[in-house]
Amino acid sequence: MNDQDNNSKSRAVDSLLNFETVKYYCAEDYEIRCFEEAILKYQHCEWKSSASLALLNQTQNVIIGSGLLVGSLLCAYLVSKGQFQIGDYVLFGTYIIQLYTPLNWFGTYYRLIQSSFVDMENMLALLTEHVEIQDAEDAEDLQLTAGQxxxxxxxxxxxxxxxxxxxxxxxxxxxxxxxxxxxxxxxxxxxxxxxxxxxxxxxxxxxxxxxxxxxxxxxxxx
Missing domain, CATH: 3.40.50.300 (P-loop containing nucleotide triphosphate hydrolases)
Structure with a gap:
């Protein structure tokens, strides 16, 4: 999704910055089609990302709720048998909730980390771009006297x-x-x-x- 977002933004910026060239060649419809295609690809990837994140969160909620329910029933049973005290039951619920709460953010953290990795890859690729115009080894500073x-x-x-x-x-x-x-x-x-x-x-x-x-x-x- 992040790749497609960058692609759509690049397409829009290129078309706007080079609007004169687009106009010269009557390529407005072509640029609109390309931008629309990039937007549709981004929306498709965004839908997949949002759907997978929602599925992950719902699955986690089902697992957490089921585990909490089963654990609570087991603790209640042990309390009724005298093997656990009431404080043990409360302690179990408190620990489980504190353990499960960070899990709800795993999907969000994963998405942020992946997005940052993609941006970092683009930055590193930009840093490795070859510079065509190189200074000479003995390049000197300009000594401006008159300006001829x-x-x-x-x-x-x-x-x-x-x-x-x-x-x-x-x-x-x-x-x-x-x-x-x-x-x-x-x-x-x-x-x-x-x-x-x-x-x-x-x-x-x-x-x-x-x-x-x-x-x-x-x-x-x-």
């Missing part, structure tokens, strides 16, 4: 064989304002992503105050 930005014959592509930028060169002087103008898909956003080093270049270089950002620490650039 220079693109020198920059070539970049998200998919091999499909270049987004080809031999792009320009210089933005300190204090200068430059506008990037062009149609959608011309690489305006890619230039900003490369400046923050979200991706590495195929060729060329980007320099800030004469310092190649590929040789600088990513944290310091951002």
């Amino acid at each position: 930005v220079e693109f020198d014959r920059v070539c970049f592509s998200y998919v091999p064989g499909t270049e987004i930028l080809r031999d792009v060169s320009f210089t933005v002087e300190a204090g200068q304002t430059v506008a990037l103008v062009g149609p959608s898909g011309s690489g305006k956003s890619s230039i900003l992503r490369l400046l923050f080093r979200f991706y590495d270049l195929q060729s060329g270089s980007i320099r800030i105050d004469g310092q190649d950002i590929s040789k600088l620490s990513k944290d310091n650039i951002n």
